[in-house]
Structure formats: structure tokens, C-alpha cells
Amino acid sequence: MVQLQRLAIAPEQIQNEHLDLTAEQQHYLGRVLRLKQGDRFIIIQDKGQWWIAELIVNLPAASPQAKLIEIVSIQTELPLEIILIVALPKGDGFEEIVRCCTELGVTQFIPVISARTMLKPSSQKVERWRRIATEATEQSERQIVPTIGDPVSFKSGLLTVQSGYQYICEARGNYQSLMQELISFETGEIPNKMIIATGPEGGWTQEEIEDAIAAEFQPVSLGKRILRAVTAPIVAVSQIVGIIEIGNREQGTGNSKP
Amino acid sequence: MVQLQRLAIAPEQIQNEHLDLTAEQQHYLGRVLRLKQGDRFIIIQDKGQWWIAELIVNLPAASPQAKLIEIVSIQTELPLEIILIVALPKGDGFEEIVRCCTELGVTQFIPVISARTMLKPSSQKVERWRRIATEATEQSERQIVPTIGDPVSFKSGLLTVQSGYQYICEARGNYQSLMQELISFETGEIPNKMIIATGPEGGWTQEEIEDAIAAEFQPVSLGKRILRAVTAPIVAVSQIVGIIEIGNREQGTGNSKP
Numbered sequence: 001m002v003q004l005q006r007l008a009i010a011p012e013q014i015q016n017e018h019l020d021l022t023a024e025q026q027h028y029l030g031r032v033l034r035l036k037q038g039d040r041f042i043i044i045q046d047k048g049q050w051w052i053a054e055l056i057v058n059l060p061a062a063s064p065q066a067k068l069i070e071i072v073s074i075q076t077e078l079p080l081e082i083i084l085i086v087a088l089p090k091g092d093g094f095e096e097i098v099r100c101c102t103e104l105g106v107t108q109f110i111p112v113i114s115a116r117t118m119l120k121p122s123s124q125k126v127e128r129w130r131r132i133a134t135e136a137t138e139q140s141e142r143q144i145v146p147t148i149g150d151p152v153s154f155k156s157g158l159l160t161v162q163s164g165y166q167y168i169c170e171a172r173g174n175y176q177s178l179m180q181e182l183i184s185f186e187t188g189e190i191p192n193k194m195i196i197a198t199g200p201e202g203g204w205t206q207e208e209i210e211d212a213i214a215a216e217f218q219p220v221s222l223g224k225r226i227l228r229a230v231t232a233p234i235v236a237v238s239q240i241v242g243i244i245e246i247g248n249r250e251q252g253t254g255n256s257k258p
Numbered sequence: 259m260v261q262l263q264r265l266a267i268a269p270e271q272i273q274n275e276h277l278d279l280t281a282e283q284q285h286y287l288g289r290v291l292r293l294k295q296g297d298r299f300i301i302i303q304d305k306g307q308w309w310i311a312e313l314i315v316n317l318p319a320a321s322p323q324a325k326l327i328e329i330v331s332i333q334t335e336l337p338l339e340i341i342l343i344v345a346l347p348k349g350d351g352f353e354e355i356v357r358c359c360t361e362l363g364v365t366q367f368i369p370v371i372s373a374r375t376m377l378k379p380s381s382q383k384v385e386r387w388r389r390i391a392t393e394a395t396e397q398s399e400r401q402i403v404p405t406i407g408d409p410v411s412f413k414s415g416l417l418t419v420q421s422g423y424q425y426i427c428e429a430r431g432n433y434q435s436l437m438q439e440l441i442s443f444e445t446g447e448i449p450n451k452m453i454i455a456t457g458p459e460g461g462w463t464q465e466e467i468e469d470a471i472a473a474e475f476q477p478v479s480l481g482k483r484i485l486r487a488v489t490a491p492i493v494a495v496s497q498i499v500g501i502i503e504i505g506n507r508e509q510g511t512g513n514s515k516p
Contacts, residue, residue, distance in 0.1 A: 075482070076482045076483050096354075099486075099489075100486075100488075100489045100492070103483055103484075103485050103486060103489050104481070104483065104485070104489070104493065105481070105483055139484065139486070140483040140484045140485065140486075141483060141484050142483055177500065177503055177504060178500065179500035179501060179503070179504050180504050182500075183444060183504065186441060222500075223362070223363070223499055223500070223503050224333070224334045224503065225334050225361055225362065225363055225398040225399060225400055226361070226397065226398045226399050227361050227362070227398065228357075228358075228361060228397070230358075231357075231358045231361050231362070231492075234358070234489075234492055234496065235362065235492075235496040235499075235500075238492065238493040238496035238497055238500075239496055239497060239500040241481055241493075242435065242436065242437035242440075242480075242493075242496075242497040242500070243437060245435055245437070245481050245482070246435060246437055246438050246441065
């Protein structure tokens, strides 16, 4: 079943167990994947539900639609929300961050413009990031497509969401390691939301670190070596996911009729 | 001091506290970085020693050389060797792995050709990987440039080195998580060598998993989501580094005269 192709859809595309495909999705299923009448694929709904769907070709219009066949009971999401505040790195660096961190299980990206951010992203860029998140969701067999906000100032980013577990990663300075903080979740209760902020090339300014502390972020280290702006968020999320999935290993993969 | 530019050199370039620069290094220091007579930079020796060096311009030839000024006492290396066996991913994926995993502290890369590896790398590719490792060593302020072997078959790769701690990462199957294995090192003794193998797009074959088990590799999981071939090694190494640096936080940054 995991070999079936996956397609992320919006909830309003479903009407009476029927799926209205967009022109782009019709092209993808029909022309790229070459699926035919009766072929099956998996749809990933916005809120984490997977369904097996079956392609119907409506003649004479011949624009393929699909009907929902059965619900798929699968659990690939983490038991907590991970929200990543990322000071946009230069070039295409944020694309790499979105791709890897979506695979890892991040639920929300908040791109921010910090003092040392060089990039001024266009709205096309933001659309591209969202497409990459959708593709990475499908590829990694996740149930939820993470959200990506429009870029905001660093200070606004700090206040977008709140949690009792907020960390800002800083390469210089002698801070406690993120893992040292995480290790208590190995046996203790898992928080339901964690927020991580990572800086641009050149790092945060002293003022930004102070703003973050005032907004109840704890500065943490990711180790003794200096990581690039692209590498740091992937490392932080890898460590969180590793700790959270200890003692949380049951994985439902059965099917059930809707 | 950490603001000085860093340059990795081979041990045979040092003679009597003098540094013989290659033509490429002369170009880099003089033309790219625009250093002048008397300017200082940091050299990273093969075996982990850092020195402050000073540029000398030898007239009339005007080909810059350098003299060693003082040793730099710094400790950015991990207290263990991490050896990564990577089934080469398609495209330029291995470049991204070398860059990120060098930043993280890997000491040796063993690129292997597995059953599902699509890439047949040229010798120029191998040279390029080594240049990326050198650059990432300088940028991340490491003391040691990791070694990268020529690509070998998967079976040869399994037998290149040995350790009591050998893991093969596998996306499908219900294996214990890598982090579950690592967690015992939080308080216990740290191994001096750890070997991790990660697969290509499409994963390992069943036969490869069995070969790895016969060579005393333990199959482990990196979580419930399916990671790309490029992401998996970065995640595995991030988790190892996080656990190893707990309780190992002292960091020497002082200078001492040679």
C-alpha cells in the first residue's frame, strides 16, 4: 500500500466521497504518473487523514476525477508540534531547510528577516517553498502538510506563537546544548509544542538574543563546531525527533473501511 | 581570534616553523582574501593542530610564504571517530552530505556503490568531494579534515573499518531507533569509534541488510517518516553528536606560545 502514489489535497476538494481534482493535479495524475481509469492512489488531507482514492475518467470531457474508496489508518506524525523560526539564509538555502525539516516532521515554518538576513524574498519564493513542503510531505509519507507563513520581522516572528519550550540556537557563546535540554523528555512528559529559532549567516546580533530572551526563549548550543545557517535547523530538529520518538514506537499501518 | 581566516594544509608543507604555500593557496591568500605582508591567518594541520601564521612576501619573486607564530589551543573535535558509509545518492546529493556531515564532525566517509545506487562517480567527483570537505572543515572551525575514500562496493565498504558500534539505517521495517541505542552513552562510557551506514534512493536490498547483519551491523530506524537518501546521514550524525557532547562541554579557546 505504501507503494501507491500520494497526493496532498485541500479539504474543500472533497464532496460526498468524491474528489474534485485541480487542473494541475489532473495533469500530474494523468500525464506525469500515467494513471488510468480505476487506478488507485493515496490522498493526504489537510488535517492528517489518508484515503485510498480511485481515478474515474468522465467521458466525453475526459477530465479525470476520483472517488474515495477507504480510509487509511496510518500514524507517521510526531506527538508534538515543532515550530521553526528561521532567519532566511542567502540563496536557495531555505528550500533545503523546508525540504529536510518537512521530512523530519516540522509542523510550521516562520521565515523571519533578522538584522543580518541578506535575502528579500519575492512572493513567488513563498509559493515555491509551499510547493516544496507539499512534495516533501508526500515523499516522506507524512499526514500533514506543514504551514509556511509569509516572511515577517524577527520580533514579530518571536511573538507569532507561544509555548513553554522555546529555544534560540546560537553558535558562539557558552550555552547549554539543546540535547541537554531535550534529554529530560526521554522519560518525562512530552511537551505538545516546541519552538526553535535558528539564525542567518553571521548569526544573531546581541540585541536579537536579548529580544529572544525577553520573549522567553532559552539560548542553546548545537555543539562546538560552527554550523552553516542551512545545517543548524536540520540538526536541531533531528535531535528533537530522535528524543521524542523514543518510547513512542507503536505504528499503526492497518486499513479500515470508512 | 576566531575571526581570522582559516586554511587547511598538509603536514609536509611545514619546515622549521615555515610554511610552504602551494600555488593555489598563494592565490587564495593573496588574490582572493587580499592578505598582505604581515597579515595573520590560522592554519589547520592534518592532525588537528591549529597555528597562527603570518604572511611573508619574498621579494623579488613576490610569491608569498608564511611563518608560524603561535599554536592555538582549541578543541572543536568530538571525542570519538564517526565513520559514515554512504550508498551514493543520485545527482549532487553526496556533496550536500559531505558538507553538512563535515560541519557536524564526521572523521571518515566511505562512499559505496550498492545494488540501487544509480551514480557512477568520476575521479573528478572524488576530488570535488575532498575540496568540499576541506572548505567545510575551515568554515566550521574543525581541527581535522575528514578523509574520503574512493567509492568501493557495498560489501568492501562494510569491511573497511571495524568498531563495536556499527549501525545500518533502514527506513522500512520495525527496527529500534538509533537514538534508543545512543541514549546509553548519555551517562555511560563513550565509544571511541562509531560506524553508520545509510542507503540510496529506494533503500537497501534485503540481501544488503543481511550482509550488514553478518558483518555485525545492527539495523536501526531514524523515525516513522521516510527520509531522503541525502537527509538520513545528516539526521543520524546530528543525533550522535547531540548525545556525545552532553557531559563533554569544556571548550579550550586560549592561546599558548609554541
